[in-house]
Amino acid sequence: MNYIEEFGWDDSIQTIDKENAARVITVQKNNYRIADGNKEYLAHLSGRFLNQAMSSLDFPAVGDWVEVQKLVDEDKAVIKQVLPRKSQFVRQAAGMKTEAQIVAANMDTVFIVNSLNHDLNVRRIERYVLATYESGAVPVVVLTKKDECSSEEVAAAVSQVEEVAIGVTIVPVSNVTGDGFEALMAYLQPGKTAALLGSSGVGKSTLVNTLLDKEVQEIKGIREDDSRGRHTTTHREMFVLPNGALLIDTPGMRELQLWEGETAIGAAFEDIEALAEECHFKDCRHSAEPGCRVNEALEDGELSEGRFRSYLKLQRELAYEKRRQDQKAQLEEKNKWKKVSKGLKSKYKHRNVR
Numbered sequence: 623m624n625y626i627e628e629f630g631w632d633d634s635i636q637t638i639d640k641e642n643a644a645r646v647i648t649v650q651k652n653n654y655r656i657a658d659g660n661k662e663y664l665a666h667l668s669g670r671f672l673n674q675a676m677s678s679l680d681f682p683a684v685g686d687w688v689e690v691q692k693l694v695d696e697d698k699a700v701i702k703q704v705l706p707r708k709s710q711f712v713r714q715a716a717g718m719k720t721e722a723q724i725v726a727a728n729m730d731t732v733f734i735v736n737s738l739n740h741d742l743n744v745r746r747i748e749r750y751v752l753a754t755y756e757s758g759a760v761p762v763v764v765l766t767k768k769d770e771c772s773s774e775e776v777a778a779a780v781s782q783v784e785e786v787a788i789g790v791t792i793v794p795v796s797n798v799t800g801d802g803f804e805a806l807m808a809y810l811q812p813g814k815t816a817a818l819l820g821s822s823g824v825g826k827s828t829l830v831n832t833l834l835d836k837e838v839q840e841i842k843g844i845r846e847d848d849s850r851g852r853h854t855t856t857h858r859e860m861f862v863l864p865n866g867a868l869l870i871d872t873p874g875m876r877e878l879q880l881w882e883g884e885t886a887i888g889a890a891f892e893d894i895e896a897l898a899e900e901c902h903f904k905d906c907r908h909s910a911e912p913g914c915r916v917n918e919a920l921e922d923g924e925l926s927e928g929r930f931r932s933y934l935k936l937q938r939e940l941a942y943e944k945r946r947q948d949q950k951a952q953l954e955e956k957n958k959w960k961k962v963s964k965g966l967k968s969k970y971k972h973r974n975v976r
């Protein structure tokens with residue numbers, strides 16, 4: 623029995639034998655979790671793939687369709703190739719050091735999530751809408767916390783967003799009352815894939831939990847045996863909704879906000895970044911390292927003390943924000959695991975029993 627269709631299989635773009643296909647649901651360093659709707663596998667890249675990969679864009683991302691060789695008995699698989707993507711969200715290179723990277727693939731829709739109550743940032747929405755169009759997916763702006771606003775406030779926010787997102791559907795919702803979810807479900811059809819994009823605190827996690835029923839929610843963190851027989855907690859970055867729609871909520875998309883900041887730093891402080899490229903040490907912190915080109919420039923007045931200070935300040939803020947998000951993610955993972963350990967069953971496990 624093959625459940626591949628449920629994962630959004632599209633005959634028109636997937637050319638391989640269905641038996642050898644699966645979709646990537648989690649990426650953690652070099653470990654990939656893939657599923658074919660029937661079963662999950664822990665997968666790694668074949669040697670041939672590694673030899674042939676030309677850039678980081680060639681590597682599998684959450685949402686990718688891959689051709690695999692499945693070792694059914696061991697729940698393991700080898701990834702032979704990534705199938706052509708119908709859309710892809712690229713995390714742009716920040717400066718010269720980081721390479722571009724695909725954070726999500728094969729989305730039909732990207733939900734750009736913002737909160738109605740405060741920090742409605744139309745400039746950011748505008749950038750996200752553009753990035754989504756570039757990805758090949760359709761943007762939909764979701765405005766959460768409708769319950770905290772009067773209808774006048776909602777209308778005002780919607781018309782503000784309309785100005786920067788011309789022709790884009792805008793859906794005000796409340797995760798508390800469920801208001802607006804019917805409109806969202808139009809995009810969450812069986813076999814269709816949506817991804818979430820938005821800043822911290824706007825309600826993405828709550829939205830995911832509202833969309834998933836309790837049983838399915840547990841696939842967010844189930845305990846798996848790793849190769850050494852120990853238990854490790856794994857988490858999902860792609861979920862199956864009760865109606866068969868797929869929802870991508872990956873840290874990669876959540877970090878988009880962060881690299882935007884990094885890129886902005888790069889652009890705003892091009893002079894300093896250029897100097898830093900010439901420092902002796904690649905990871906120079908420009909404090910007292912020998913061969914520091916930035917310090918040299920400071921000494922001979924080529925670079926002003928004030929400008930350098932604001933550069934450092936921005937960097938600290940970004941580093942702080944990153945730490946904060948990492949800690950929060952760890953905590954969330956722990957909490958999820960606590961909930962899950964109470965009723966240890968996943969959607970796939972139910973299936974296998976049937």
Ligand SMILES: Nc1nc2c(ncn2[C@@H]2O[C@H](COP(=O)(O)OP(=O)(O)OP(=O)(O)O)[C@@H](O)[C@H]2O)c(=O)[nH]1
Nearest residue numbers: 766767768796797798821822823824825826827828
């Ligand atoms: N009143 C109201 N509160 C909401 C709504 N959606 C989310 N919240 C609350 O807003 C807070 C942030 O929600 P989260 O779902 O954690 O936000 P997030 O986008 O996942 O944030 P990160 O995990 O930091 O990325 C929580 O306290 C939620 O209970 C809503 O529609 N109405």
Ligand SMILES: [Zn+2]
Nearest residue numbers: 901906908914
């Ligand atoms: Zn330096």
